[in-house]
Amino acid sequence: MLLKMFFTFAKIGAFTLGGGYAMIPIMEKEIVDKNQWLSREEFLDILAVAQSTPGLFAINMASHIGIKTAGIVGGIVGSMGVALPSIIVILLIAMFFRTFKDNPYVEKVFMGIRPAVVALILAPCFSMARSAKLSLSNLWIPIVACLLITVWGVSPIWIILATGIAGFVWGKVRKS
Secondary structure, three states, rough: OHHHHHHHHHHHOOOOOOOHHHHHHHHHHHHHOOOOOOOOOHHHHHHHHHOOOOOOHHHHHHHHHHHHHHHHHHEEEEHHHHHHHHHHHHHHHHHHHHOOOOOHHHHHHHHHHHHHHHHHHHHHHHHHHOOOOOOOOOOHHHHHHHHHHHHHOHHHHHHHHHHHHHHHHHHHHHHO
16 A cells, blocks of 8 residues: 555656646546545545645645555655655756756747646646535635735735634534
8 A cells, every 4th residue: 555655646746747736636536536545525625734734735735645544654655755756856957957958949848838737727726616616605705815815915824814714613603
């Protein structure tokens, strides 16, 4: 199990361009659909926790999933698996970047990758919206949060705290 987990997370880490958010669809397919280590709801819960936990998103996801499926050792194995490919690639780039940094072909490759990364980041947004059961009655919440961050410069920390408290209060009110 641990070896399979390591190679699964290494594959996710190796074939994801654009950082942690771009890996969500790949991670969801591997963790939920292919290996069935978590349900979709558990995956979304871990996604929410990983977003609000300090540190690198990919490491947070891998460690939380690893802990949930195989305990502390699973968390370490998942984190190492997702991080190792990036560490190797960064070391290789650092060794050879000066040689290729002004190469027009390399610049064109990066220009082609950028739109794909945007799509990889947007895809999980739609998937999460479906799974989070967004409706016309609660669609205003992510819209207002997005506006507060992008237009008025409100720190996402305040939004996370406010929505967490509001969700807690709403849950208590609905139970009573």
